Amino acid sequence: MKIALAGIGKIALDQHVPALAASPDWTLAATLSRHGRVEGVPAFADIDAMLAAHPDIGAVSLCLPPVPRFDAAQAVLRAGRHLMLEKPPGATLAEVHALQAMAADAGVTIFATWHSRMALGVAAARDWLAGRRVTGGRITWREDVRHWHPGQDWIFEAGGMGVFDPGINALSILTHILPTPARLTAAELDIPANRQAPIAARLDFAGGITADLDFRQQGPQTWDIALETDGGRLALSQGGNLLEIDDRPVQGRGGIAGEYPALYARMADLVARGASDVDLAPMVLVADAFTLGRRATVASFDF
Amino acid sequence: MKIALAGIGKIALDQHVPALAASPDWTLAATLSRHGRVEGVPAFADIDAMLAAHPDIGAVSLCLPPVPRFDAAQAVLRAGRHLMLEKPPGATLAEVHALQAMAADAGVTIFATWHSRMALGVAAARDWLAGRRVTGGRITWREDVRHWHPGQDWIFEAGGMGVFDPGINALSILTHILPTPARLTAAELDIPANRQAPIAARLDFAGGITADLDFRQQGPQTWDIALETDGGRLALSQGGNLLEIDDRPVQGRGGIAGEYPALYARMADLVARGASDVDLAPMVLVADAFTLGRRATVASFDF
Numbered sequence: 230m231k232i233a234l235a236g237i238g239k240i241a242l243d244q245h246v247p248a249l250a251a252s253p254d255w256t257l258a259a260t261l262s263r264h265g266r267v268e269g270v271p272a273f274a275d276i277d278a279m280l281a282a283h284p285d286i287g288a289v290s291l292c293l294p295p296v297p298r299f300d301a302a303q304a305v306l307r308a309g310r311h312l313m314l315e316k317p318p319g320a321t322l323a324e325v326h327a328l329q330a331m332a333a334d335a336g337v338t339i340f341a342t343w344h345s346r347m348a349l350g351v352a353a354a355r356d357w358l359a360g361r362r363v364t365g366g367r368i369t370w371r372e373d374v375r376h377w378h379p380g381q382d383w384i385f386e387a388g389g390m391g392v393f394d395p396g397i398n399a400l401s402i403l404t405h406i407l408p409t410p411a412r413l414t415a416a417e418l419d420i421p422a423n424r425q426a427p428i429a430a431r432l433d434f435a436g437g438i439t440a441d442l443d444f445r446q447q448g449p450q451t452w453d454i455a456l457e458t459d460g461g462r463l464a465l466s467q468g469g470n471l472l473e474i475d476d477r478p479v480q481g482r483g484g485i486a487g488e489y490p491a492l493y494a495r496m497a498d499l500v501a502r503g504a505s506d507v508d509l510a511p512m513v514l515v516a517d518a519f520t521l522g523r524r525a526t527v528a529s530f531d532f
Numbered sequence: 533m534k535i536a537l538a539g540i541g542k543i544a545l546d547q548h549v550p551a552l553a554a555s556p557d558w559t560l561a562a563t564l565s566r567h568g569r570v571e572g573v574p575a576f577a578d579i580d581a582m583l584a585a586h587p588d589i590g591a592v593s594l595c596l597p598p599v600p601r602f603d604a605a606q607a608v609l610r611a612g613r614h615l616m617l618e619k620p621p622g623a624t625l626a627e628v629h630a631l632q633a634m635a636a637d638a639g640v641t642i643f644a645t646w647h648s649r650m651a652l653g654v655a656a657a658r659d660w661l662a663g664r665r666v667t668g669g670r671i672t673w674r675e676d677v678r679h680w681h682p683g684q685d686w687i688f689e690a691g692g693m694g695v696f697d698p699g700i701n702a703l704s705i706l707t708h709i710l711p712t713p714a715r716l717t718a719a720e721l722d723i724p725a726n727r728q729a730p731i732a733a734r735l736d737f738a739g740g741i742t743a744d745l746d747f748r749q750q751g752p753q754t755w756d757i758a759l760e761t762d763g764g765r766l767a768l769s770q771g772g773n774l775l776e777i778d779d780r781p782v783q784g785r786g787g788i789a790g791e792y793p794a795l796y797a798r799m800a801d802l803v804a805r806g807a808s809d810v811d812l813a814p815m816v817l818v819a820d821a822f823t824l825g826r827r828a829t830v831a832s833f834d835f
Binding site: 296320321322323326327330387388390410411412413425510513514515516517519520521522524 | 599623624625626627629630633690691693713714715716719728813816817818819820822823824825826827
């Protein structure tokens with residue numbers, strides 16, 4: 230099936246393009262971007278022009294930043310094409326609710342992806358936690374924004390989510406593996422004096438789970454989730470790719486290697502079954518953190 | 533049926549107690565509060581003690597501020613009693629989702645009330661808008677926080693919602709009467725230098741609807757919603773109680789006079805039918821405003 234990719238930036242070139250090149254299900258047939266392009270693939274700057282020129286493109290995958298994403302998503306659904314959304318699926322909850330309703334009306338698939346849920350240890354972690362009682366835990370999600378988002382000022386603008394852009398990956402894993410829903414009880418947000426979005430955050434969840442999110446990590450990067458239960462200790466590290474139970478490594482479930490190849494395989498399966506997949510639990514926790522969070526002003530940040 | 537009232541502050545004494553006194557459905561059988569009490573009604577400071585002492589109390593109505601409300605709500609549902617929540621129904625979306633799940637498991641009613649939806653002109657406004665296309669509009673919701681929330685510092689703390697405490701009343705009407713879902717596209721939040729929550733906000737919604745919320749209004753108070761449509765102009769004023777179409781007053785639907793008497797009548801009906809009513813659309817818009825909103829620091833505020 231032919232697919233178009235919109236928003237040809239770092240994540241598209243690093244992950245989406247290679248995943249599509251290796252996919253048995255999809256052929257990248259067009260791109261949409263203001264500046265970026267992919268060698269050998271027709272490039273467009275206007276989404277309606279792209280959709281009109283390529284009626285054979287059945288699906289569009291959006292990697293635009295969250296704020297400009299809605300208009301493109303709406304154009305895709307209005308044209309009756311299937312829609313795949315990079316995380317987070319939108320800038321607001323209400324707009325994703327609107328997209329869900331539009332996709333249902335149009336009879337097409339909408340897939341709000343959470344790539345970290347496809348990391349190698351996550352499915353086995355979920356299986357192991359089922360039926361166990363979580364008694365506490367700690368998320369440590371610390372990375373260097375200058376490395377992963379060089380010069381991307383939008384990430385610190387209002388609606389850009391700041392450190393929750395990576396932090397929502399941790400929350401997407403947490404909400405997927407916990408046997409009961411996560412509930413935020415307190416949050417502290419550190420906002421650089423010259424920015425709108427947080428550069429660090431500390432979150433408290435019911436049941437003794439805490440999260441330490443930081444965008445200023447230099448040297449080794451840390452993407453760890455550790456949970457204590459009534460039946461042992463679970464540790465996911467390397468962004469969900471390494472699972473240890475009571476300090477012993479556990480083999481993941483296998484399946485497709487690579488988060489983005491797994492996402493595109495799932496998209497193909499959803500389209501084939503006429504199904505959709507939109508789980509907003511990670512985004513609800515972020516909205517709750519912005520609503521409930523106590524803000525502190527910290528040192529200005531420049532790339 | 534016997535009911536208990538928790539959180540005996542200004543809104544409880546101004547609205548809930550008189551509404552219950554006049555209700556043909558309910559008898560106020562106990563109160564829960566740190567300091568407040570109601571003449572002639574048994575008063576408790578501990579919710580579990582109250583529930584244990586009064587197994588005949590079938591429902592509890594919570595008027596506590598949003599942050600401490602969850603623990604009380606959970607205690608009510610754990611005791612298998614019906615639950616009625618003053619707006620907003622919680623400090624976070626995830627906690628209300630959790631309460632919904634708990635109520636469903638316990639087989640009891642949960643009613644997240646929006647008192648402004650019971651204002652006299654709202655049902656007729658909704659009927660008139662059905663089938664019309666809204667082409668623009670303006671919400672003006674300006675009141676004096678010193679008058680309505682004297683000394684209530686919690687309202688400006690993190691999670692207290694600030695000007696969204698009254699503003700969510702406007703949003704509860706808007707989301708109830710609009711023929712299509714409201715979607716926030718931009719927000720500006722004014723935060724006093726010595727506070728955490730906004731004292732004023734300007735919101736933009738898709739379709740040309742704007743909102744001007746302000747907690748610093750002195751003199752006459754303004755609670756107006758004006759909508760332009762392809763079939764005329766609608767104006768709701770006095771907090772939804774006066775409806776005008778093309779500048780001519782329209783009779784409301786009648787029914788029960790008074791927002792709180794109407795809420796308690798609806799609660800009795802929900803319990804009788806074994807039903808629940810939790811519409812989070814107004815709260816989603818507030819969470820979206822906190823997530824997407826651009827913040828500016830304004831003059832300190834003291835009561």
